[in-house]
Amino acid sequence: MAGTAKTAILIAGPTASGKSALAMELARAVDGVVINVDSMQLYRELRLVTARPSAEDEALVPHRLYGCLPASEAFSTGAYLDLVRGEIDAVRADGKMPVLVGGTGLYFRALTQGFAEVPPIPAGIRKQCRMLATEGGIDAVRTELAPLDPEAAERLMDLQRLTRALEVVLGTGRTLADWQADAHGAPLLGPEGLVKLVLAPPRPWLHARIALRAEMMLAPEGLAEVETLLALGLPDTLPAMRAIGVAEIGALLRGHCSREEAHLALTVATRQYAKRQETFFRGQLSDWSRKDPQAQDMASLVREILNDF
Known part of the structure; x- marks a missing residue:
């Protein structure tokens, strides 16, 4: 794609693969704005549990669609497309580059391949x-x-x-x-000018990072975050209530398991989720460029990606 004017950078990857850090570095390099493509990072009550960018990160680089919904709201792919369309248009109107990053494969597929308008269900x-x-x-x-x-x-x-x-x-x-x-109409992001990346790290490296993330989720801040969410008394069927960490930390808070058991449950659940993400990316985003984030340092990876610009 060298020589084609770039219109957006898309970064998909399994949980804990380092995609948020890469998105920030690329946004800084190309005068971009980071836009969320993760269904759980939309919810404002779940910053630490979903590994949402920190307030410090958001101060360094503009971020959009993070923590913008209450946990009480159920959200659909169609609703996400309505939200993200406005953000992409606003970023481009400011002369900046949209850098879309996340782990929700269905959102990426809808953005790049179109979305079927299913009739209203009775x-x-x-x-x-x-x-x-x-x-x-x-x-x-x-x-x-x-x-x-x-x-x-x-x-x-x-x-x-x-x-x-x-x-x-x-x-x-x-x-x-x-x-x-039968998805009809042009997708929100046409194929021309897109930089499409999937982070594909070796499994042992990813598993080590997942274990560290589980440890962070069990820090006092993570426990307090889940305790505050549970205190809202929301139905278990809501998407935010099914975020990895809510049930596992909830069991610890109620005394139903030990800290070690909660850590194991978090690690296993996150590994299983990462495996499902990887399967989706291989099958549905097969034409995207795959990058190994552990094979080189961040600066080298950013330079490699920018060689396409």
């Missing part, structure tokens, strides 16, 4: 599906979905997305994948 079906999710949990929703949309039932690991898949197939008679295949 209220009765939505209520039925959400009641099933609340009362039966992920296993009940998966069991109900399996004969109707076996691919989604096997692939999806998140209760909200499983419930959405069930709503769509019951409400429209078509699977969510069918609707996504």
